[in-house]
Amino acid sequence: MIWTLFWLLVLAAVGFGNHFTKVALFPETWTHEDARERELKDQPLELEYYEVLEKKPFEVTSQHGYPLRGILIETPGSTRTMIFVHGITYNLYGGVKYLKMFHEWGYNIVLYDQPNHGKSGGDVTTFGYYEKLDLAQIVDYVVVKLGSHQEIGLHGESMGAATALQHGILDSRIAFIISDCSFDTAFNEFKYRLKVEKHLPAFPVLYIASFFSYLKTGVFFSAMNPLKAVSKLKLPVLWIHGLADAYTPCAQTKTLYDAHPGFKHLYLVEGATHAKAYQVDPQKYREVVASFIEAIEEKKKGGI
Incomplete structure (x- = not known):
């Protein structure tokens, strides 16, 4: 018995x-159609701004052979580009709410579907492990299309933030990262x-x-591990997390922040649930991002 x-x-x-x-x-x-409907409900002004912009669809081939599809919104003459990396189950529409501020500041904008999401190929999700290598193909596209002089920033949300962080230690072309509600390790997130x-x-x-x-x-x-990458990451990182996040606890971003040896700033948002920091206070979010980028520029001028 x-x-x-x-x-x-x-x-x-x-x-x-x-x-x-x-x-x-x-x-x-999510399909693109369903994601658009969600953004229309949650961030209608940001979606309206996005939809009138001139968009250039692109496709690159990942190191694993499947297509990665995205959109380039080009600002003629700009030497700065932001790449937006969406979270799990979503697609490139995840970056729509954030892009307005960067576009108004003169950045080129790149949105793309991570593998196994949206219109990209691939049939598995590895929480940044393989995705960090696929992101390299997106950066390659930016450099070929817009020139090697581009200053490239990454904005990642949730799993997209984990992807950006794991990519950051591999790519000297990245100038800074904005990490919004990342997990510290996949194992810890799964355990929770x-x-x-x-x-x-x-x-x-x-x-x-x-x-x-x-x-x-x-x-x-155990290999899906932003925390391990962050401990070696010298890039400037803006850490963002909602204090009411019940999906990925804010403590995970605090762990990442403490482990990060580079220039950093922590922005915790009262009342924000998972990936809702921008929605709670768009103006404050914009101000924090602007201040972070200005601080990076000041450090550059100071030779630091």
Whole structure:
């Protein structure tokens, strides 16, 4: 009887671990049409601003052979470009609410669909592990299209922030990063979600799921690790997180902030849930970003 119960528990853990892997790494994603409707409801003025701009669709090929598709909004003569990296299940519309401020400041704008999202190819999501390499292809496109003199900033939201942070230590062409509500490690995020949503402990489910992840993608959960990257990251980073975020706890950004050895600023937003810091106070968000960029420029002038 005891052994029967034991093996039933083992089989249940294996089954749920496999299920968790499928849900996490092969998520259902938003279409462009549905994402547009969401932005129309949440940020109508920002969407209206975006939709009248001249947009140039582009496609590049990732290192893994699938297409990455996006949009370039060019500001003639500009030497500054912002690349927006959206969160899990969403698509390039995730950057729409943020782009107005940068466009008004004279930046070129790049929005793109991460792999396995939107109109891009790919069939798996690895929380920044492979995505950080795909982002290199987007940066390559900017350099080829607009010139190697471009000052390139990354704005990432949620998993997009994790992607940008993991990419930052690999690419000397990046000038700064704005990280909005990133997780510190995929394992910690999964552990938290498993506890909140299923009331289950990390052991043994996440360890089994991590093994299935390796079998399916070649990547253990432990390798999906912005915190490890941030500890070596010398780029300036603006850290943003909502204090009411119940999806990815604000403590994870605080951990990242503490580990970051480079120039940094922390902006925590009262009342903001996950990825809603801009929506709570757009003007303050804009002011904080402007101040951060101005501080970077001042440091450059000072030779620091």
